Amino acid sequence: MKSQIHKIHQQLVNKKITCTALVQERLDLLKLNTHNTVNSILDEIALKLATKVDAKIKNGEEIGLLEGIPFGIKDVFMLQGTYATASSDLLKNYKSPYTATAIQKLLDAGAIPLVKENCDSFGHGSSSENTIFGAVKNAIDPTLVAGGSSGGSAVNVAKDFTVFSIGGDTGGSIRQPAGYNNVFGFKPTYGRISRFGLMAYASSTDCVGPIARSIEDIRIVLNVMSGKDSKDQTTNQSKSISQESIVNADDIKTVGYFKNFIENDAIDSEIKTAFLTSIAKIKAQGIQVKELDFFESETLVSAYYTLAMAETASNLSRLDGTNYGHRIEGANLKESYSITRSENFSEETKRRIVGGNQVLSQGFSDEIYLKGLNLRDQIAENFEKDFKEVDVILSPVTPNKPPKIGESLKDPLSMYLSDAFTVGFSLGQLPTITVPQGTATGLQITAAKNKDKLVLKFANFLKDTI
Numbered sequence: 507m508k509s510q511i512h513k514i515h516q517q518l519v520n521k522k523i524t525c526t527a528l529v530q531e532r533l534d535l536l537k538l539n540t541h542n543t544v545n546s547i548l549d550e551i552a553l554k555l556a557t558k559v560d561a562k563i564k565n566g567e568e569i570g571l572l573e574g575i576p577f578g579i580k581d582v583f584m585l586q587g588t589y590a591t592a593s594s595d596l597l598k599n600y601k602s603p604y605t606a607t608a609i610q611k612l613l614d615a616g617a618i619p620l621v622k623e624n625c626d627s628f629g630h631g632s633s634s635e636n637t638i639f640g641a642v643k644n645a646i647d648p649t650l651v652a653g654g655s656s657g658g659s660a661v662n663v664a665k666d667f668t669v670f671s672i673g674g675d676t677g678g679s680i681r682q683p684a685g686y687n688n689v690f691g692f693k694p695t696y697g698r699i700s701r702f703g704l705m706a707y708a709s710s711t712d713c714v715g716p717i718a719r720s721i722e723d724i725r726i727v728l729n730v731m732s733g734k735d736s737k738d739q740t741t742n743q744s745k746s747i748s749q750e751s752i753v754n755a756d757d758i759k760t761v762g763y764f765k766n767f768i769e770n771d772a773i774d775s776e777i778k779t780a781f782l783t784s785i786a787k788i789k790a791q792g793i794q795v796k797e798l799d800f801f802e803s804e805t806l807v808s809a810y811y812t813l814a815m816a817e818t819a820s821n822l823s824r825l826d827g828t829n830y831g832h833r834i835e836g837a838n839l840k841e842s843y844s845i846t847r848s849e850n851f852s853e854e855t856k857r858r859i860v861g862g863n864q865v866l867s868q869g870f871s872d873e874i875y876l877k878g879l880n881l882r883d884q885i886a887e888n889f890e891k892d893f894k895e896v897d898v899i900l901s902p903v904t905p906n907k908p909p910k911i912g913e914s915l916k917d918p919l920s921m922y923l924s925d926a927f928t929v930g931f932s933l934g935q936l937p938t939i940t941v942p943q944g945t946a947t948g949l950q951i952t953a954a955k956n957k958d959k960l961v962l963k964f965a966n967f968l969k970d971t972i
């Protein structure tokens with residue numbers, strides 16, 4: 507797939523289409539869609555911006571590459587004056603008082619927001635069924651889940667309703683739905699893109715990233731959103747990645763993969779065979795392939811969920827109906843908090859708040875939470891050791907193919923285990939992309955911290971190799 511951004515940019519510049527017609531067409535598709543991808547449509551804002559772009563073109567003014575390009579936003583980001591619901595009853599009527607840094611940078615570059623996209627409530631889930639707006643349906647087979655939590659965003663891109671969408675990835679939420687819907691999804695190194703204005707789930711692994719239909723579009727959007735932000739002290743400055751710098755992958759000599767991911771009983775046999783075939787094709791190109799040892803999937807999932815639940819319990823404690831959200835009055839203040847939270851949070855979100863408060867509580871925190879932190883350190887050390895031996899790590903995105911809609915809700919534990927291959931890279935804060943190739947749910951490419959360029963480079967190489 508060629509860059510959609512370049513293609514549309516040329517069409518606008520050459521006056522083959524007007525921006526208003528382009529935006530209107532995509533808005534109509536979104537409105538009529540039956541995949542439940544839309545939480546709210548931003549037609550007023552979008553059409554107003556499109557008119558401005560058309561006026562510029564008519565006046566013979568130059569337009570930037572992203573100017574007039576329509577995009578979608580997962581409904582956990584702030585965009586001033588629009589609903590930011592997190593797909594929850596609690597924030598169903600909440601409007602953003604400000605705009606997230608990453609989104610503001612896209613607006614400054616002239617991109618046009620069309621839609622706030624359906625997702626798992628507060629990012630809690632791997633299927634986009636934990637939402638008050640109805641389960642998101644898979645773009646390829648609508649009886650299957652879209653994946654999560656950025657399911658609406660991945661489906662909008664896959665169906666070409668948006669040119670690109672912005673998701674949030676805490677433990678796989680960009681990469682897994684990208685894999686389930688056959689598109690590219692990139693979780694950059696933690697801190698490359700500001701989290702300011704992204705509703706906090708687990709702050710230590712929350713990342714902002716693009717979903718698109720080509721590596722080039724991922725690169726363009728990534729460059730625009732990256733950079734240090736005084737409003738997020740965990741951000742750092744990074745170098746822009748040029749188109750030419752990712753064309754040639756000759757400096758990638760060694761690829762590693764985790765033996766225990768592939769030799770696990772839990773992996774679907776088709777995914778396993780397809781993965782090993784991809785590895786063979788890479789070897790055939792003269793690249794050295796090394797098997798690596800890693801933690802067992804259960805250990806990774808337990809460490810991730812221990813920390814993610816603890817952090818989300820803490821982050822969501824501010825949502826009690828006082829400053830934010832739909833307040834339900836009780837007989838006294840305490841009861842008001844209690845009813846507001848128990849009536850307005852979903853079952854899955856409550857499970858995580860209860861679990862998180864449990865692991866943080868006195869008597870348990872040493873036993874469980876500190877163990878989780880310790881494991882995270884060991885995981886990071888393991889990666890450091892690995893990246894002394896290999897340039898990139900390749901892995902399947904998920905152990906299994908997407909389940910039918912309804913199945914994950916019955917069995918939360920098996921849903922958590924579907925994150926087995928994504929959460930480790932989140933705990934390591936590493937740059938990881940999903941490419942829609944190599945297995946039925948794609949492949950993940952990971953490199954050491956801040957080597958985001960290497961990840962895109964290898965993705966380009968794989969495009970022609972497998």
Ligand code: GLN
Pocket residue numbers: 628629630631632654655674675676677678679680707814925
């Ligand atoms: N599925 C994982 C979870 O529910 C990851 C979600 C995410 O990255 N937001 O925690």
